[in-house]
Amino acid sequence: MNIITREMKANLKSLIIWSIGVLFMVGAGMGKYAGMGGSGETMNELMAEMPDSLQAIMGTAGFDLSKALGFYGLLYLYLIVMATIHAVMLGANIIAKEELDKTVEFLLVKPISRVKVISFKLVAALLNVFVVNLVTLVSSIIIVGRSAEGEKVVGDIVLLMVGMFCLQIIFLVIGTAIAAVYKNAKKAGAISTGILLITFLLAIIINLDQRLEALRYITPFKYFEAESILNTSGLDPVFLGLSLIIVVVLTFTTYHYYKKKDLHL
């Protein structure tokens, strides 16, 4: 328990900053929608005239931008990028920082097993990403709700946030696993964010070229896209299952490697 409290305190500042960040993103993003006024249809036409590739890169394909929720779907892409960057960095850092700050000699000479240390840290990290998710959820419901004229948005936003939470956990454990596996703690953060960037770019490349559809299983950014969540029946059970498998495997990896790791200073 003491480790969880310690971690919550240590991460409080960063949590507040990220929360303000997503809040600002939702506010400013939806502010743009409100600013368009009734010109939503024109916006749709404008978008439609853009080359497909540009649409793919901006992630605008398939959204009805004249609707608040459609516009929010566009914004969702940027929200998940923010939330996953937070998660992956938090995951890598929460494990690696004891080695980086050389506090392993403090923590791991205490009568506590490494398994417990990891468990407490994972709980603290989960609480952190949960708060970011909750802030996004609440601010989205309020801000999108205000722009929506009679549209029902809450259900869809909740679904989107469940998807985002899955992605957050996936990237959180990508971070912890890398920090546990890599001998050099300094590189853990860089490698983790590198993986995030690569999977994100891969998702865009898949959007550009339909022939690469098969690769969508490799990049989590293709698992819960706003387009399919909003336009069809919600979260895809295949990808939910796949997410679960990834999270279980990477959590196991984190424990397994950290247990055996030589902690260097």
Place this chain on the structure above:
Amino acid sequence: MNVIEINRLTKMYGKSRGITDVSFSVEEGEIFGFIGPNGAGKSTTIRLLLSLIYPTSGSATIFGKDVVKFAPEIKKEIGYLPSEVFYYDNMKVIDLLKYSASFYKKDCTKRITELAEVMELDLTKKIDDLSLGNKKKVGIVQGLLHEPKLIILDEPTSGLDPLMQQRFFDLLEKENQKGATILFSSHILSEVQRLCDRVAIIKDGAIVQVEKISELKQNNYKKFKIETVLPLSGDYFEMPGVNQLEVKGTTTSFIFRGDINTVMQKVSTVEIANLWVEEPDLEEIFMHFYQREE
């Protein structure tokens, strides 16, 4: 009973050496010195004992329990002071000590204030603002606050001024009298000499010798300085047991270990102007261990 038992402990960092085949044991209630130059493997051995790193081969037990398998259990009774202390940023001294205490299932509040008083440590300061010496004091309090049965110290005196060093040694002696066993690693001989009962000397990752301080100092070694009438050839005293042979004109000096008669016979065959036979201090004996294989 042996509190620490190290059995052919070996640690390789990839292909580079950590320690090889280290074996020694520390008895209950003793203050055991662990000396060697920087990079000899003292910290590696200690980190293996604390299972911060894991052995390539060999094993070690503390309180009769394997250090890897029973790590969390063993650590209830271990207090550790690292050579360099690093703490979480942005914490007050008292918060850090309370955090440290929260891992042990006993109330350490009284003990914290006691120790802080002895070491003249301001508990309300932020750790970031502390000097190196004061950080070290935090480490000392932190290592002793749960009244451990085994105290492991890795170069504990660096950064402490002589007065505090004295207080710290007094503190250790008090803990020792109460029954605590102490493993004291250092490269400074005088402090080991003062405090320890026995000492293990480590060099290049291997134990060179384990000996009682008293034996190391008294029994075997003699420091010879001989002034002869005529200059001697450089290798005149080259014989088994002679170390650190130095010839400067008519003055010859060396450290001798072995049957004193053999040297005396050799001395008697030259005409001498003056002769000193002294107890070498530990430093000089120590040099002998370092130089032997070179």
